[in-house]
Amino acid sequence: MDAQVKKKKLGLKPRYQAMTRGLDWQTSYQDMDKVFPYDKYEGIKIHDWDKWEDPFRLTMDAYWKYQGEKEKKLYAVIDAFAQNSGQLGISDARYVNALKLFIQGVSPLEYCAHRGFAHAGRHFTGVGARVASQMQSIDELRHYQTQAHTISNYNKYFNGMHKSNHWFDRVWYLSVPKSFFEDAMTGGPFEFLIAVSFSFEYVLTNLLFVPFMSGAAHNGDMSTVTFGFSAQSDESRHMTLGIECIKFILEQDPANVAIVQRWIDKWFWRGYRLLSIVAMMQDYMLPKRVMSWKEAWEMYAESNGGALFKDLARYGIRPPKGWEDACEGKDHISHQAWNTFYNYNAAAPFHTWTPNAEEMEWLTEKYPDTFAKYYKPRFEYYGEQHKQGKRFYNTTLPMLCQTCQIPMVFHEPGDPGSICYRETDHQDVKYHFCSDHCKEIFTNEPEKYVQAWLPVHQIYQGNCFPEGTDPTVEGFDPLAAVLDYYEIEVGKDNFDFADSEDRKNFREWKGGVEEEVSP
Amino acid sequence: MSLTTLTDYPVVAKDVRDNFPAPLIYIGWDDHLMFCAPVCLPLPAETPFGALQAEILGGVYGAHPDFAKIDWNTVTWLKSGQPFSPNQALSLAENGLGHKDVIRFKTPGLKGIGGSRA
Amino acid sequence: MSNVFIAFQANEDSRPIVDSILADNPEAEAVYSPGLVKIDSPNRLVVNRETIEEEIGRDFDLQEIHLNLVTLSGHIDEDDDQLTLSWEH
Numbered sequence: 001m002d003a004q005v006k007k008k009k010l011g012l013k014p015r016y017q018a019m020t021r022g023l024d025w026q027t028s029y030q031d032m033d034k035v036f037p038y039d040k041y042e043g044i045k046i047h048d049w050d051k052w053e054d055p056f057r058l059t060m061d062a063y064w065k066y067q068g069e070k071e072k073k074l075y076a077v078i079d080a081f082a083q084n085s086g087q088l089g090i091s092d093a094r095y096v097n098a099l100k101l102f103i104q105g106v107s108p109l110e111y112c113a114h115r116g117f118a119h120a121g122r123h124f125t126g127v128g129a130r131v132a133s134q135m136q137s138i139d140e141l142r143h144y145q146t147q148a149h150t151i152s153n154y155n156k157y158f159n160g161m162h163k164s165n166h167w168f169d170r171v172w173y174l175s176v177p178k179s180f181f182e183d184a185m186t187g188g189p190f191e192f193l194i195a196v197s198f199s200f201e202y203v204l205t206n207l208l209f210v211p212f213m214s215g216a217a218h219n220g221d222m223s224t225v226t227f228g229f230s231a232q233s234d235e236s237r238h239m240t241l242g243i244e245c246i247k248f249i250l251e252q253d254p255a256n257v258a259i260v261q262r263w264i265d266k267w268f269w270r271g272y273r274l275l276s277i278v279a280m281m282q283d284y285m286l287p288k289r290v291m292s293w294k295e296a297w298e299m300y301a302e303s304n305g306g307a308l309f310k311d312l313a314r315y316g317i318r319p320p321k322g323w324e325d326a327c328e329g330k331d332h333i334s335h336q337a338w339n340t341f342y343n344y345n346a347a348a349p350f351h352t353w354t355p356n357a358e359e360m361e362w363l364t365e366k367y368p369d370t371f372a373k374y375y376k377p378r379f380e381y382y383g384e385q386h387k388q389g390k391r392f393y394n395t396t397l398p399m400l401c402q403t404c405q406i407p408m409v410f411h412e413p414g415d416p417g418s419i420c421y422r423e424t425d426h427q428d429v430k431y432h433f434c435s436d437h438c439k440e441i442f443t444n445e446p447e448k449y450v451q452a453w454l455p456v457h458q459i460y461q462g463n464c465f466p467e468g469t470d471p472t473v474e475g476f477d478p479l480a481a482v483l484d485y486y487e488i489e490v491g492k493d494n495f496d497f498a499d500s501e502d503r504k505n506f507r508e509w510k511g512g513v514e515e516e517v518s519p
Numbered sequence: 520m521s522l523t524t525l526t527d528y529p530v531v532a533k534d535v536r537d538n539f540p541a542p543l544i545y546i547g548w549d550d551h552l553m554f555c556a557p558v559c560l561p562l563p564a565e566t567p568f569g570a571l572q573a574e575i576l577g578g579v580y581g582a583h584p585d586f587a588k589i590d591w592n593t594v595t596w597l598k599s600g601q602p603f604s605p606n607q608a609l610s611l612a613e614n615g616l617g618h619k620d621v622i623r624f625k626t627p628g629l630k631g632i633g634g635s636r637a
Numbered sequence: 638m639s640n641v642f643i644a645f646q647a648n649e650d651s652r653p654i655v656d657s658i659l660a661d662n663p664e665a666e667a668v669y670s671p672g673l674v675k676i677d678s679p680n681r682l683v684v685n686r687e688t689i690e691e692e693i694g695r696d697f698d699l700q701e702i703h704l705n706l707v708t709l710s711g712h713i714d715e716d717d718d719q720l721t722l723s724w725e726h
Contacts (some may be wrong), residue, residue, distance in 0.1 A: 012699075012717045039657055041525050055713035058700065066703045188523070203644075206708050210644065210673065217672030225672050229646045232707045240713055291668055304710050307639030311712075340555040369520075377633035378553045396579045398556040399545040399621070404586055407556035408547075417636030419547060419557065421621060423599060430619040432545065447522045450532040457534050460543065460561050 003293035045253035049126025093506035114140035172455035199267035202242035268320035279334035343394035349498035403438035569607035641711035
């Protein structure tokens with residue numbers, strides 16, 4: 001009998017060619033521009049889609065194979081975690097509040113990204129870009145699902161996770177991630193790619209997934225670190241798509257450069273503002289800390305972003321306009337964001353607290369120029385007040401930035417003791433902004449942002465009360481009505497961690513061992 | 520229109536005056552960032568400016584230890600970042616304050632908790 | 638000159654990959670944090686299939702690194718034998 005000859009497989013490069021070229025067709029009885037209405041109107045000129053190349057050269061067959069293996073690994077861990085009561089092994093119950101923010105504010109973005117890439121993939125006329133978008137669309141759906149599955153185990157034991165989808169569409173701070181993504185999805189497919197693949201995935205996403213997930217590992221949360229790194233293994237492909245798409249667009253036509261630059265300016269800043277919440281999670285919400293936000297910013301944004309923009313200079317692309325202000329903000333934004341949620345914790349379905357003495361020391365050491373001078377005194381004061389039974393809650397609704405929708409908490413660059421105020425008029429109405437960059441985003445496209453659903457204004461317009469509410473009856477309590485509309489369980493989901501059911505339960509489950517919290 | 524779109528569509532500004540029961544006024548207290556951001560309040564246009572100080576600001580800022588120490592004779596105001604001298608006896612409207620105007624007050628000598636501007 | 642980097646989950650699948658990279662890239666440095674190993678290298682970093690195969694004693698498809706890859710930077714070029722990260726063009 002003849003020796004079995006191993007059938008020779010195509011090499012990676014020809015295989016990629018075979019699986020991503022010539023799969024499309026030119027329409028005959030309908031105009032191509034009618035079938036693909038979105039791939040020209042943004043002004044981006046593409047002359048040769050065949051120049052699009054996925055550097056990993058991943059094809060759909062290999063994609064399914066590796067994704068299947070990732071899923072098997074992940075679900076084995078999730079099962080083991082639940083079977084072994086892994087929720088009892090976390091550093092302390094404060095940590096779970098980071099997961100609450102994750103399921104409330106990050107996971108829904110995965111779902112938005114799934115929809116966004118499905119849309120972009122449908123509307124590009126180039127096959128390479130369509131295949132890459134299709135894979136990413138499926139990845140993002142997988143991320144949403146694996147996060148929901150992982151965190152559902154915590155939802156059995158802790159408050160603040162039971163209505164996350166309902167909250168995403170209503171609760172004040174969740175309008176920040178929601179409006180970010182809706183802004184991206186209502187751009188055309190090219191702007192969407194520059195917004196999400198390049199500015200967010202390539203430049204900023206490491207800051208979300210890498211140090212934070214390392215932090216989850218450090219805090220004993222085996223299931224989150226596994227979904228996080230499993231998602232991040234897709235993320236490295238997404239980042240590659242991000243850098244590929246920008247090179248491709250810039251090389252296709254010199255007229256694309258100015259359009260792309262404006263999108264980079266816009267989306268870097270929008271992404272940076274969105275990450276304020278991640279900065280706070282890292283510095284305040286991980287009881288055991290891996291690195292500070294500032295260190296992560298220096299490692300993943302400054303050095304890596306610096307290399308990237310040095311490289312893109314050959315196309316005439318410069319670093320985003322907000323770059324220097326963002327770098328200056330590394331000493332401040334985590335503290336400013338934490339103070340915001342401490343202020344408004346009555347209306348937020350997760351817990352905040354004042355850092356304990358050891359944490360204050362860590363913050364002082366990591367932020368030698370700013371923490372002791374500007375932030376520590378207020379947290380110490382809060383702690384003292386709380387000990388006397390006077391936990392500080394801000395009871396007046398804040399002024400919001402029209403663009404990023406974050407309360408106007410950010411400082412004037414170079415002057416950390418002052419709030420940065422910017423404003424402009426559009427058709428006889430005043431609009432306010434947290435920064436020059438949010439203002440510029442608005443003035444470039446005012447018609448888009450005058451439509452913003454700002455939670456504070458919506459409350460004052462009477463649109464955030466349960467149906468049938470009569471705000472004119474005597475003794476009407478607007479805050480209670482808003483919380484009712486949010487479906488927040490008052491006294492369980494909200495308020496200080498020190499006074500929470502989560503804390504009490506966790507202590508009982510652990511046999512009465514007290515974690516170190518203030519006050 | 521500055522928007523790049525395939526077709527025209529009606530743009531509806533969400534926060535015009537008519538959508539609110541009263542005009543919105545934004546108020547900030549400089550050097551007191553314990554209150555994380557300026558606040559937003561719907562205030563009837565006929566509210567006397569003096570009532571802000573006498574009846575409203577206490578409810579907003581009273582939790583701060585500096586609030587009771589304010590010498591209101593020395594307080595100065597800014598409107599849209601420019602010096603502003605309100606007449607306490609006149610209404611907000613008569614003082615030129617309209618929908619979505621932003622005013623800030625400075626309290627000389629008071630620099631927040633432990634002088635931290637918070 | 639700018640660094641490129643590649644990071645993997647710190648587990649037994651990644652260990653021979655990390656060892657191979659460190660062997661093939663003398664200027665590369667590995668930094669460990671909980672659950673994660675990040676390798677930085679000035680300007681350029683190469684992952685060779687053959688070195689990994691010698692290390693693990695079996696055939697290895699370079700795309701298997703996707704299972705434990707966490708993040709990377711630089712321009713990527715991949716074929717059946719090697720994956721290169723660089724800021725060169």
